[in-house]
Amino acid sequence: MEIFLQQVVNGLALASVYALLAVGITLIFGLTGVVNFAHGEFLVVGALIGYSATRLGLPFPFAVMLATLSMGLAGLLIERFLFRPIAAEPIRGFIVSLGLIVALQHIALKIWGGEQQAIDAPLPQILSLGEVRISAMRIVVTIVTGVVLLAFFIMLKRSRWGQALRAIAIDRETASTMGVPVHRYVAGMLAIGTALAGLGGALLLSLFPMSPFSGGTYTIKGFAVAIIGGLGSVSGALIAAVLIGLTEAIASGYFSPAWTNAYAFGAMILILLLRPSGLRGTAA
Amino acid sequence: MSPTASTLTSGVPAQGTLASQSISLAVLAAAFAIVPAVVPSAHLLQLATLALIFAIPAIGLSLLYGEAGQMSVANGALYGVGAYVGAIGAREQLFSFWAGVPCAAIAGALAAFLVGLTALRVKGHYFLIVTFAFAELWRICLVNLKGLTGGNQGVLVLDEVRVPGLGDLHTLAQFYYLALAFVLAASFCVVLLRFSSFGQSLRAVRENERLAVSLGLNAPMVRLAAFAVSGALAGVAGTLYAYTVKHIGPDLFGAHAGIQLVLILLIGGARSPVGPIVGSLIFFLVPEIIALDPISTQIVYGIVLILIVMLSPEGLAPGVSRAVMRYVRGAQPVGTAQPVGGPSGSISR
Amino acid sequence: MTSAPATLACRNLTKTFGGVTALRDVSLKVSTGEVLGIIGPNGSGKSTLFNVLSGELRPTAGEVAWAGTRIDGRAAYAVASMGIVRTYQSASVFPALTVRESMQFAHWAAGTKVGLPIDKVAALTGLHDQMHQHCGALPYGYQKLLGVALGLLTAPRILLLDEPAAGLNQAEVRRFLQLIRDIRGVADIGIGIIDHDMSLVMPACDRIAVLNFGTLVALGTPAEIQRNETVLAIYLSGDVRTDASR
Numbered sequence: 053m054e055i056f057l058q059q060v061v062n063g064l065a066l067a068s069v070y071a072l073l074a075v076g077i078t079l080i081f082g083l084t085g086v087v088n089f090a091h092g093e094f095l096v097v098g099a100l101i102g103y104s105a106t107r108l109g110l111p112f113p114f115a116v117m118l119a120t121l122s123m124g125l126a127g128l129l130i131e132r133f134l135f136r137p138i139a140a141e142p143i144r145g146f147i148v149s150l151g152l153i154v155a156l157q158h159i160a161l162k163i164w165g166g167e168q169q170a171i172d173a174p175l176p177q178i179l180s181l182g183e184v185r186i187s188a189m190r191i192v193v194t195i196v197t198g199v200v201l202l203a204f205f206i207m208l209k210r211s212r213w214g215q216a217l218r219a220i221a222i223d224r225e226t227a228s229t230m231g232v233p234v235h236r237y238v239a240g241m242l243a244i245g246t247a248l249a250g251l252g253g254a255l256l257l258s259l260f261p262m263s264p265f266s267g268g269t270y271t272i273k274g275f276a277v278a279i280i281g282g283l284g285s286v287s288g289a290l291i292a293a294v295l296i297g298l299t300e301a302i303a304s305g306y307f308s309p310a311w312t313n314a315y316a317f318g319a320m321i322l323i324l325l326l327r328p329s330g331l332r333g334t335a336a
Numbered sequence: 337m338s339p340t341a342s343t344l345t346s347g348v349p350a351q352g353t354l355a356s357q358s359i360s361l362a363v364l365a366a367a368f369a370i371v372p373a374v375v376p377s378a379h380l381l382q383l384a385t386l387a388l389i390f391a392i393p394a395i396g397l398s399l400l401y402g403e404a405g406q407m408s409v410a411n412g413a414l415y416g417v418g419a420y421v422g423a424i425g426a427r428e429q430l431f432s433f434w435a436g437v438p439c440a441a442i443a444g445a446l447a448a449f450l451v452g453l454t455a456l457r458v459k460g461h462y463f464l465i466v467t468f469a470f471a472e473l474w475r476i477c478l479v480n481l482k483g484l485t486g487g488n489q490g491v492l493v494l495d496e497v498r499v500p501g502l503g504d505l506h507t508l509a510q511f512y513y514l515a516l517a518f519v520l521a522a523s524f525c526v527v528l529l530r531f532s533s534f535g536q537s538l539r540a541v542r543e544n545e546r547l548a549v550s551l552g553l554n555a556p557m558v559r560l561a562a563f564a565v566s567g568a569l570a571g572v573a574g575t576l577y578a579y580t581v582k583h584i585g586p587d588l589f590g591a592h593a594g595i596q597l598v599l600i601l602l603i604g605g606a607r608s609p610v611g612p613i614v615g616s617l618i619f620f621l622v623p624e625i626i627a628l629d630p631i632s633t634q635i636v637y638g639i640v641l642i643l644i645v646m647l648s649p650e651g652l653a654p655g656v657s658r659a660v661m662r663y664v665r666g667a668q669p670v671g672t673a674q675p676v677g678g679p680s681g682s683i684s685r
Numbered sequence: 686m687t688s689a690p691a692t693l694a695c696r697n698l699t700k701t702f703g704g705v706t707a708l709r710d711v712s713l714k715v716s717t718g719e720v721l722g723i724i725g726p727n728g729s730g731k732s733t734l735f736n737v738l739s740g741e742l743r744p745t746a747g748e749v750a751w752a753g754t755r756i757d758g759r760a761a762y763a764v765a766s767m768g769i770v771r772t773y774q775s776a777s778v779f780p781a782l783t784v785r786e787s788m789q790f791a792h793w794a795a796g797t798k799v800g801l802p803i804d805k806v807a808a809l810t811g812l813h814d815q816m817h818q819h820c821g822a823l824p825y826g827y828q829k830l831l832g833v834a835l836g837l838l839t840a841p842r843i844l845l846l847d848e849p850a851a852g853l854n855q856a857e858v859r860r861f862l863q864l865i866r867d868i869r870g871v872a873d874i875g876i877g878i879i880d881h882d883m884s885l886v887m888p889a890c891d892r893i894a895v896l897n898f899g900t901l902v903a904l905g906t907p908a909e910i911q912r913n914e915t916v917l918a919i920y921l922s923g924d925v926r927t928d929a930s931r
Contacts, residue, residue, distance in 0.1 A: 086462050089409075089468060096610040138646060143407060146464060147602070147645040150409070150595045155638025158631050268591050272472050275465045310480045317473045321454050324466065533793055540790050543779040547832075549840050550739065551794040552765040552771075 067297025068197030072252035073274030076245030084155035090152035092271030097153035112174035121189025123250025160264035170261035282333025387620035394612035396569030402606030405542030410467035412593025418574025444571020478586035490585030605651035698747035722890035740764035768842035776828035780821030800840030
């Protein structure tokens with residue numbers, strides 16, 4: 053039972069990071085139709101920037117903010133110069149993202165090397181609730197992510213900005229003729245997506261070591277979670293993130309950890325076979 | 337927005353007929369046949385051999401992507417399926433090279449078929465994601481199933497390739513010609529398919545899937561079949577690689593290999609029989625000329641891929657040759673009219 | 686060569702998208718040998734009806750049957766192979782193929798079904814001197830004719846034409862009317878036509894169905910529909926062309 057509770061807590065922290073990834077992916081796809089496979093690289097680069105920042109003496113919260121903002125800026129630049137000129141053909145954007153994977157990963161290798169990098173836990177405390185030992189850092193990660201995503205979700209549903217985004221997702225042309233500056237929203241959304249990925253990476257760094265080679269796994273997990281939740285649905289991404297995070301944590305507690313990464317893919321395949329529109333997507 | 341219709345593969349000027357593509361292949365065969373005699377170093381010959389082997393999965397992808405307009409990043413992993421089938425078959429003494437090749441073809445086709453089935457009911461961009469997931473999942477399996485695959489250590493191939501009349505192959509030149517033979521066979525297969533009614537249905541799916549379906553074409557099945565063929569070719573190449581290099585490991589066959597194949601098609605062009613071969617050669621040989629360290633080479637490749645798809649989406653070589661043609665035609669005297677009705681020749685038969 | 690008429694029918698057909706009900710309890714049928722017109726204001730569910738009949742969409746409730754067998758839920762390509770072919774509101778062609786190549790493809794896609802020969806269909810649709818043109822370069826009116834031609838080449842039993850007159854000028858519409866008459870003359874086909882152009886619908890159709898907000902509000906001969914009070918009320922503020930030039 054203790055193992056179970058322990059893993060539930062671990063799972064929530066994992067789920068938080070997956071949620072940050074998947075929400076970015078699902079929104080970017082919903083708005084632009086571009087499958088951006090480089091998304092995981094932003095998580096990794098964000099983590100490594102956070103690593104360097106803490107090595108240079110910056111307190112952890114500032115390192116996290118630096119990672120988030122720098123990845124947001126990177127997203128803005130990439131949208132402006134790489135994705136926007138070919139926005140009419142999402143498949144070209146996809147191939148651009150393939151090039152980004154290769155380029156970003158190897159730039160990261162150049163700067164940080166191939167070894168896994170870790171930081172000392174910013175909050176080393178471990179809380180004990182009976183037999184269950186919970187690391188304070190995991191709680192912080194979950195809470196920070198939860199707050200960020202909640203704020204984001206509320207903005208999406210309630211604000212004019214969110215309304216505009218949803219209008220663009222439904223019908224880009226009409227939104228444009230109604231005066232919505234579609235380009236700016238798309239750019240903003242991509243930037244927010246990459247910023248969230250950077251945030252997730254920096255937070256993840258406080259829990260696990262990271263290396264430039266991890267990007268692909270996080271990318272595809274982010275996509276798996278987004279698909280399970282239904283591409284384009286933020287609430288779906290959140291639910292699926294929790295499901296996958298908990299599954300991975302619980303399974304790794306009882307089964308061999310080597311297969312941990314396979315569960316998300318297996319779940320994605322199941323969903324595609326049984327209910328392709330995902331948990332919260334609209335069925336065709 | 338359909339992930340298949342785009343300036344990447346449609347609107348490309350006519351690639352000729354069955355006859356003209358076969359002739360291009362024959363010319364290429366003749367040119368490549370003299371390479372071992374003229375190449376300055378053994379190292380370059382080895383690179384050329386590897387380039388030829390890696391051109392085969394690229395040729396398979398060119399059928400899927402060039403004709404059907406469907407992109408995939410799984411073909412590096414399918415290449416790996418063939419490699420491990422061949423290598424494990426050798427290790428367990430199940431079959432020799434020549435029996436291993438058809439087994440690898442079947443394995444590659446079967447793997448592609450199963451992967452493609454999951455995306456049968458959904459649109460093209462899901463297929464892309466599934467191919468990426470498969471490539472990653474495959475690598476995880478290779479690393480974890482240590483008993484079967486040797487994990488990170490990989491598999492050693494100790495068997496030889498025995499050619500009737502020549503005995504066991506052991507010189508670099510012999511392996512080069514073996515690879516060349518396979519490349520030409522694979523390329524010719526794809527040329528035949530390209531001009532068959534199957535090829536016509538692939539192009540219809542690429543040009544306007546909705547219309548093709550409304551006329552009774554089972555578009556998902558057609559695409560699945562093309563994917564299976566590309567898997568078969570990748571599988572064959574994998575076994576060839578395993579027996580040539582004699583050692584395989586999991587890192588060669590993940591999503592990155594799949595991305596490299598995309599780059600090769602974008603360099604050489606996906607609509608001609610010569611494109612994937614030329615692209616693969618450039619991919620393998622350019623780093624030799626530029627002499628950068630491996631990591632910087634990859635950075636350059638990433639940037640090159642981005643530049644090509646943004647500036648010359650139908651491919652670097654086709655784009656360059658079109659520019660050259662336009663320049664040449666521009667230099668001709670007034671009165672050299674183009675036949676009415678579009679580019680000469682036809683894409684389909 | 687007229688065999689017993691076969692019927693494409695929908696019964697109690699309902700289709701919802703999220704909160705929007707596009708079709709509500711619609712029951713209609715079109716048989717081989719007859720022409721059924723489907724009219725109604727924009728958004729009344731006409732295209733959705735064709736999308737469900739052709740298998741591109743699944744009904745939320747109700748059923749679709751062809752020659753007595755239920756076909757709702759079958760894949761679109763399977764429905765097309767059975768002989769139920771539709772065209773599209775905005776011209777849909779294979780841009781890089783020539784007209785002849787597209788027609789050859791349609792013939793090939795028909796498999797073992799024996800349809801009209803290419804030259805006959807080309808003559809019928811007036812495309813006989815465009816055969817070498819690349820479809821992407823064809824004028825819009827010809828692209829729409831090509832859509833019908835391709836459908837004809839697959840030996841259809843039922844042809845569903847989705848707004849064939851959209852984007853055509855008066856002369857082209859008259860031509861289309863003649864085409865429909867010619868098709869009836871050479872083949873035992875049932876035709877369903879969605880359109881707003883009454884100068885095409887009224888003369889071409891044996892019966893006309895009127896949809897409004899997804900419901901079938903009237904069904905009858907063109908004369909009956911033109912006198913029908915409900916229909917007239919719907920069209921008082923409509924945007925349809927009502928020039929009844931026959």
